[in-house]
Amino acid sequence: MKEFDYEKLVTATDGFSPSRLIGKGSHGYVYKGLLHEEDKRHSVVAIKTPSLSPSPSSLLFEKSEQMKKLENEINVLSSLPCSPHVLSFLGHAEKRLMVVELMPNGSLHQLLHVSTTLPPPTWLKRIEIALQIARAVHFLHGQGIVHRDIKSDNILFDWDWEPKLADFGLAAHLADEKRPPPAGTIGYLDPCYTCPENMSTKVDVYSYGVVLLEIVSGRKAIDVTRSPTSIVDWAVPLINEGKVGEICGGGSAVFVGTNLRLLRMAARCVSSDVETRPSAGEITAEIVLCLAGPLRSLPLWMSFFRGVVKLKRRRTRLRETLTWPGQTCHVR
Structure with missing residues (x-):
């Protein structure tokens, strides 16, 4: 289970900026984050927190119900083998922030x-x-x-x-x-x-x-x-x-x-x-x-067409770039 540096996740979300907030779950908030990798590539991920403005000092207080649920989610997801049908768990920071794959097309x-x-x-x-x-x-x-x-x-x-x-x-x-x-x-x-x-x-x-x-x-x-x-x-x-x-x-x-x-x-x-x-x-x-x-x-040509469309989507995904203020990052 990979452990991320807390400050790295703060930077990835522009200090948990409201502009990066992309969702609210039953026990936390989800931000879009841009992680800078050592090989100069960038990864776009989702970072889940138990509160709107997580900070090291807030982690010292008694666990809230949201925090307990987030810890439980980290424990469960980190115990699972990879599955194409379950959200991919990428790691955590201090067991208070969870990093998962970004799901950009909503629910x-x-x-x-x-x-x-x-x-x-x-x-x-x-x-x-x-x-x-x-x-x-x-x-x-x-x-x-x-x-x-x-x-x-x-x-x-x-x-x-x-x-x-x-x-x-x-x-x-x-x-x-x-x-x-x-x-x-x-x-x-x-x-x-x-x-x-x-x-x-x-x-x-x-x-x-x-x-x-x-x-x-x-x-x-x-x-x-x-x-x-x-x-x-x-x-x-x-x-x-x-x-x-x-x-x-x-x-x-x-x-x-x-x-x-x-x-x-x-x-x-x-x-x-x-x-x-x-x-x-x-x-x-x-x-x-x-x-x-x-x-x-379904006609044979229609099944073939559906396969071609899926292949084009994947190729487009590999070439896609995201433009952030002042920089461009390649999405993996």
């Missing part, structure tokens, strides 16, 4: 519910996102870790618009003898998770099911302007009645059968009968099958 929540400049993701892209996050959850569970806060806000997009699971402040090891009290986000929190002893991988499966409903329907997990306000209470009865069109608004005929399978899987994930919920591995396998159907229906 799934922003893409689905906030953005006015980007078109809604295609049906194929939605299925791909669902698959990537299912793989992330499967990976975590394989490491004996429960995320406990899976939601669309914690699914971020990298330079190539590939989604990754982030924000591990509430994550917990299943092997720990002392389990933390229930925690999570309203709308995504498993209603069956009422005491520490109830913590299991099925807690994440419930939250994933809510995200899957979001991806397919485009509706928020909790929407006070609608009735029912909960996406689960709204969608599950419709799924049981087979009213797929009312949930996903129709869509391409190629994806109707696929959406039905995804929605049935989502309904299993959010079932009140915890034992009947699928594992993350089962979810992943089912979505792979769902994705295979539409891909077989």
Whole structure:
């Protein structure tokens, strides 16, 4: 686990300038940082802090709840092997500042519910996102870790618009003898998770099911302007009645059968009968099958075109430069 010099991170963020603030998580603030490497190259990263203006003196005070969560996130991420589906951990400074890869394209929540400049993701892209996050959850569970806060806000997009699971402040090891009290986000929190002893991988499966409903329907997990306000209470009865069109608004005929399978899987994930919920591995396998159907229906030239577009994005990413005040840096 690489340890960064605190002053180096201060310089990288222009003294944690508000102009570098790019996000606020459940337990900290995220800044865009420019790290100067010894080989004269520069790396653009994200630096997470437990407060707006972290300073050495502030680190001497009794740990705040935010600081405890940030330390937990550092401990969890540093214990994980690399995965293409989880936010990459690069290091920390004094266990109070965390350095991770920059995810420049925002969150799934922003893409689905906030953005006015980007078109809604295609049906194929939605299925791909669902698959990537299912793989992330499967990976975590394989490491004996429960995320406990899976939601669309914690699914971020990298330079190539590939989604990754982030924000591990509430994550917990299943092997720990002392389990933390229930925690999570309203709308995504498993209603069956009422005491520490109830913590299991099925807690994440419930939250994933809510995200899957979001991806397919485009509706928020909790929407006070609608009735029912909960996406689960709204969608599950419709799924049981087979009213797929009312949930996903129709869509391409190629994806109707696929959406039905995804929605049935989502309904299993959010079932009140915890034992009947699928594992993350089962979810992943089912979505792979769902994705295979539409891909077989696509013309060969379209599949080739998608591959070319991805390759061009990666090449552009390698050549891309960022211009900062008074200097130019090459992005790796």
